[in-house]
Amino acid sequence: MDWTTEAIERLKALWAEGHSTAEIGRRMGISKNAVVGKAHRLNLSARPSPIRRDAMPRPAPAPRAPRPAPVPMQRLVQPTAIRQAPPPAPPPQASAAPVVRSFPSARPRIGARSCCWPIGEPGTQGFRFCGADPMAGKPYCTEHAALAYVKPRDRREDAA
DNA sequence: CCCTGATTCGC
DNA sequence: GCGAATCAGG
Numbered sequence: 001m002d003w004t005t006e007a008i009e010r011l012k013a014l015w016a017e018g019h020s021t022a023e024i025g026r027r028m029g030i031s032k033n034a035v036v037g038k039a040h041r042l043n044l045s046a047r048p049s050p051i052r053r054d055a056m057p058r059p060a061p062a063p064r065a066p067r068p069a070p071v072p073m074q075r076l077v078q079p080t081a082i083r084q085a086p087p088p089a090p091p092p093q094a095s096a097a098p099v100v101r102s103f104p105s106a107r108p109r110i111g112a113r114s115c116c117w118p119i120g121e122p123g124t125q126g127f128r129f130c131g132a133d134p135m136a137g138k139p140y141c142t143e144h145a146a147l148a149y150v151k152p153r154d155r156r157e158d159a160a
Numbered sequence: 161c162c163c164t165g166a167t168t169c170g171c
Numbered sequence: 172g173c174g175a176a177t178c179a180g181g
Contacts, residue, residue, distance in 0.1 A: 003173085020163085033175055034174050037175090038172090048165085049179095050179075052180085
């Protein structure tokens with residue numbers, strides 16, 4: 001691109017009209033990179049940028065905890081809080097029961113509420129829910145409720 | 161995936 | 172100085 005005075009003036013004009021860099025580039029037959037590059041060099045860049053590179057040096061590294069296995073609600077539920085707060089919502093699959101449907105023989109009264117502790121890998125063959133009689137007012141049977149409701153201090157180390 | 165503008169860096 | 176490549180947010 002030969003940045004003649006006219007070209008620069010046209011760039012400034014289009015820029016002032018509020019066109020996007022890509023649009024200006026289209027009108028002038030150049031790339032938007034050329035436009036934004038030149039605009040930046042001309043110090044006429046002052047348009048609302050979608051991003052900001054300066055602020056927030058390192059906010060959240062987004063801790064990727066690879067945990068494909070089903071880990072049912074075994075946190076944040078304090079023994080004293082269980083009374084007041086409703087039990088953790090069961091996995092939506094429990095009520096929808098598309099998976100369990102393929103196990104008619106192993107289905108113990110889905111509609112009538114049963115232990116929804118996942119058994120196996122969700123989405124894979126053989127996955128099912130426990131299905132045993134749940135504890136009163138809880139989505140899990142006694143066995144799995146013991147696993148689900150863990151005191152916070154018992155699991156403090158895997159918090160971070 | 162599309163859009164946006166900003167920055168980098170080899171030329 | 173230039174702008175493609177790349178980045179980064181919507």
